[in-house]
Amino acid sequence: NASFGGIAIHNKGIILDCNRGLSEITGYEYDELIGMDGLLLISEKSRENVMSNILAGYERPYEAFGVRKNGQEYPLRLEARNIPYKGKQVRVVEFRDITDQKKAELEAQYNRELLELNTDNMFDLVALTDLNGNFEFAGKSHSMLGYDHDYLIGRNVLEFVHPEDQHRIASEFKDFVQSKDDGRKTEFRYRCRDGTYLWLETIGKTVQQTDFHPGKLLFSSRDITSRKQKEEELRKSRQALDKQIRLLNGFLENAPDILSIKRPDLTVIRYNKAGYEFLGKSPEDVHGNKCYELLGRQTNCDNCASIDAIRTKKPVFREKYVSELDTYFSCRANPVISENGNIEYIVEIIRDITERKRTEEMQRIFFQMLQNSEHIAVFKDPSLKYVLINNAYTKLTGHTLPQVIGKTDKELFQGISTPEQIQEY
Incomplete structure (x- = not known):
């Protein structure tokens, strides 16, 4: 009775004893099962196989179809043993309903x-x-x-x-x-x-x-092979780009010219090393200020290259004198334009040209003094070709500067060979 299945003891198919489990599985009462031919509990389509196993003394589990009292067929697992029972050799068989398993x-x-x-x-x-x-x-x-x-x-x-x-x-x-x-x-x-x-x-x-x-x-x-290949290509591209950026940053940081990056409202994002050193300010001092505010001004400079670059959306070049710094600058403002045509940044390259401007001014003054001199002045290169003459020379010879540049005396004074001609000259 402790078995989960139905147990029957039979002799040549006639049931001698059984447990409650067999009643629950088959639907027959205990008294109805005692003395019953056990093959009646087996579906007709399985009886021949079951009878064959009984006669052969087969003791391994196998499957068959049973039939309940109400005629319902169901799948069974049968396992039998030959045992002594009340002085006889009989067969004990376990009926296990495997409906749920099936x-x-x-x-x-x-x-x-x-x-x-x-x-x-x-x-x-x-x-x-x-x-x-x-x-x-x-x-x-x-x-x-x-x-x-x-x-x-x-x-x-x-x-x-x-x-x-x-x-x-x-x-x-x-x-x-x-x-x-x-x-x-x-x-x-x-x-x-x-x-x-x-x-x-x-x-x-x-x-x-x-x-x-x-x-x-x-x-x-x-x-995801295609995606991984693209990711690898992107990774390599980023590595190459990072390398280029490092090289560019290294170049810009060590460039002698001042580099500034500004927003369209002229707010400074950053300078390079030369810019910070020229202004004598740190990145924290500069960041967020407008470029003209760093000069102590309230409005932008006159003839501002950045303003014109924003207006024209083209690079603009200017040379100007900044009185607050007593310095001449050349400024090239380059607009960075987005895909939708808006200006995102202004990159400005600024060079201190004070020395050049002062040299040019000295040259202008010298040239003016040279032209106003009463003495003849002639400048020649190492091959003795004319480079520069003054007005006194032109007055004496009649030769103007365009006529003499790149020529020698021999080329200029062909035909002047007699003492009289030389004396006149």
């Missing part, structure tokens, strides 16, 4: 067929494994790896992982099984039949254990 198997079969139907029409690689990662099912999309379906079944998923990813994925797999962290994603390289590798993005889900089925793992993987 329903579960049918449901599992239905789910498997449904899974195959769904996965066969998916681009993702869907696989079902045991808790150790051994393939039990692989969707047709796995053909993209080049393997036959039967080749994968029974093999471990980690077998195909790239050696460089093996340790990480094995650790993540173990942690996933222990934590049952559904929805976790991971990326790794997976070997194809031809030896090449694809990048896969995989998400896992645990299929909970039931009375009849151990726990499983369901994986859905997507080919």
